[in-house]
Amino acid sequence: MNELIPLTERDGTQAVLGRDLHAFLEVSTEYRHWFPRMVDYGFTEGQDYAVKNDRVQDSLGREREATNHVISLDMAKEISMIQRTEKGKQARAYFIECERRVKSSTPAIPQTYAEALRAAADNAERAERAEAEARALEVPAKSWGTLAAAGGDYSVAEAAKTLSRDPNIRIGRDQLFAAMRDAGWIFRTKGHRAHWEAYQDKAINTGRLVHKLSRPFLNERTGEMEQPSPTVRVTPKGLNELHVLLGGSNQSALEVAS
Template sequence: MSKHNGASNNNTLIPLTDNDGVQAVIGRDLHAFLEIGKDYSTWFKDMCQYGFSAGQDFSPISGNINGAGRPRTEHIVSLDMAKEISMIQRTEKGKQARAYFLECERKAKQPAALSGPELMAAALVEAQSTLRALESKTRELEAPAKSWNTMAAQGGDYSVSAAAKTLSRDPSIRIGRDQLFRFMSEVGWIFRTKGHRAHWEAYQAKAIETGRLAHKLSRPFLNEKSGEMEQPAPTVRITPKGLHELHVLLGGSEQQPLEVAA
């Protein structure tokens, strides 16, 4: 069950909603802030085509949550979906909204204020826990930098899934395989073919020739129904140069710069 709390805080950039203890946003509030040039229902249907799922990324709710006016369909949108939608707009308002949601998540993770004795007890527990976990934490912190340096040294190309996992090691980036495909499509690196074997392909001029992406060809296989050899669609691979540019485009900040091998 959600509770809309935007009316009580006039300083809120975009009102947030408490969706069973998790921060979320009302779709119409986001639509209004982004200053979209089409009606809400059409725009939201367009956004859902990017692979968002009802019940996971958003939840429809009936009625008027503000308690007045004609009932209409609303949507409770997760902050992850709201961030991605904001990024998709590729506008200053979109950038501002994404930064705002990231800040909301950061503040939500901050601990509540403690009394003096509580702070002392918490500090003692934290110190003991830190000593026990130091070795494990050190390995964990070294892994991202090692991953970036190793890839630079190898100078190979990488699957979209592996690239998404590596990019997400930067605390400023949180992206999955499918989201990365959609992002590369938004920046004009790849496109989706049509037909019963639709797949992603890289643009020759903007992605292949610039060294951002590569195509990996698979072995032909025998189609048992037709009795003929068929060539599978090429697989999109991300080069170190492309990975570095994606790191910048996605707002990466804390990782070491990726030095692309010549």
């Protein structure tokens, strides 16, 4: 396998440098602006990536410090998918193959009878676990096309869980908010009561999202009734478009059961 992107190691596992991935993906945005936007999809420092300061030379040969990041292959795969480009697809496939090769590497030969017994038990357990995982993934992959929504809509958390039924998608509530922001569906208001709102033209009028209004409540501090901020909810149409946008395994239209 050709090394498309150089790999490194972090805590004994395969990893990749953020700047190497950024260069391969041919992202036009500068790295210092691009990487924080990727982190907004819900990644955590210390768990998904670590900061690494590099010494680099500029075009005049002067040394300076540049911030880099060591990122896990799971994070690298998700970042690659988010780009929605051919380069992103290549990178994701490459990382999957790198992981597969590590997992399929030949284990050490048992040296004693006790070690052989443990190895046999471990192999049986792994085979049973793999079979169970395959059965679990088979249902979501086949059943995505039919979803009992009864014409209703979904909270963003519910939509994230539904999308994650697809084995090609792993996304949480905050990551889904960030994905809809990048798609131009929603924006974040400012002020002490900042919240997400949907764009009228690109999200509400197109039937992708709806606003749900809650009941007014009494502000005990001011003694006045206040109207809570609207809640963004995802329609079945919006859910289907998000499924396609996020690279779901079955790109057919979502069939909503009545």
